[in-house]
Amino acid sequence: MDLFWRHGYEGTSIADLTAAMGFTPPTLYAAFGSKEDLYREVIQFFLLRSERRRMEAALEQPSAYAVLRFYLYAAAENFTDPQTPAGCMVATAALQCATENQPIVQEVARIRQQMLLAFVERLDVAKTSGELPATIDSLALAHFYTAIVQGMSVQAIDGASTNDLLAVADLALSAWPGTKDEG
Amino acid sequence: MDLFWRHGYEGTSIADLTAAMGFTPPTLYAAFGSKEDLYREVIQFFLLRSERRRMEAALEQPSAYAVLRFYLYAAAENFTDPQTPAGCMVATAALQCATENQPIVQEVARIRQQMLLAFVERLDVAKTSGELPATIDSLALAHFYTAIVQGMSVQAIDGASTNDLLAVADLALSAWPGTKDEG
């Protein structure tokens, strides 16, 4: 996971992986099938351990605004955690790949769309509860906060600090067009 | 440029490039030196023709707010222009590469830092002119709008429409903490 996270799908070779894991290619292929299968498995593992956990923890917050704040603050911390590679493993992964790796590109893009839809769902709830005006376009607002997360990931990769990203998060939250009540 | 833009540095092979340009590898190497040299030249060409032009046109706007609006609207249009690959060629390029290609990663990251600093400079001017409160952190605000551009690029690659990105731009502009006067 560390290697794919740091160097991407195409930037990580089987030789890199087997050297890091301490065994030889046949073992890797017996265990995971192919490089592509392994990457898919790693992505699912990442989602389970990091992204999905972050989203689920955020969704426990009592208001849509608090959900966003929790998620963005957690992202700022996680994206700059020195114990993991910088940025998010899915938010800015597999953006450009060779033609033969388009299945990977589409897979990761599909996961990003799911992240987007998770935001949309929570924002729709916020509209029915009155936290957001009914005139608000949930999809547009979700696009905005998703873009922020993706931009934060790029900047983390470029070396931004936790505080840099927290400031970005705060500015994004200042654009919130609904109530900021906590209950 | 189209190939590197669409498939990235590692996703584009010399064979891809020579096939697209209609000649053979020795011609490419005589003309450009190496794949890395060619990529650097392509990036500079892109900056000249697209990114720098967009920034310079934006900076002709009469207020900092108008500069940002112009730049973000132009980005929304350009990132989804069907005549070019989706997204920005530098905003979301070379984020993950193999160890041997780290010079490329650093080069592109350096260019993104220059984009950031261009925003910082204009925001500092806005503080002296009173468009922005003197208490505003120019660097943080620049990080925010740069993140928006990078996020818009990711979403364009994922298939977002011009209108999707314009909505993101409008929400980002709604976070502007200064005067929105046009003069």
Next chain:
DNA sequence: ATAATTATCTATCGATCACTAGAAAAATTT
């Protein structure tokens, strides 16, 4: 303890990677 199974190894596959020597062709100069 022996047999069957599983896991991992060495060694290598053909394909492709970025790149280049030397010949042939095209353009330019005299």
Next chain:
DNA sequence: AAATTTTTCTAGTGATCGATAGATAATTAT
């Protein structure tokens, strides 16, 4: 028109790519 220079080609370099056949070692089952 002949000589020179420049350009592009054919054909290939060694290295590395993802992936695998067959042998060996370790484990599990009987």
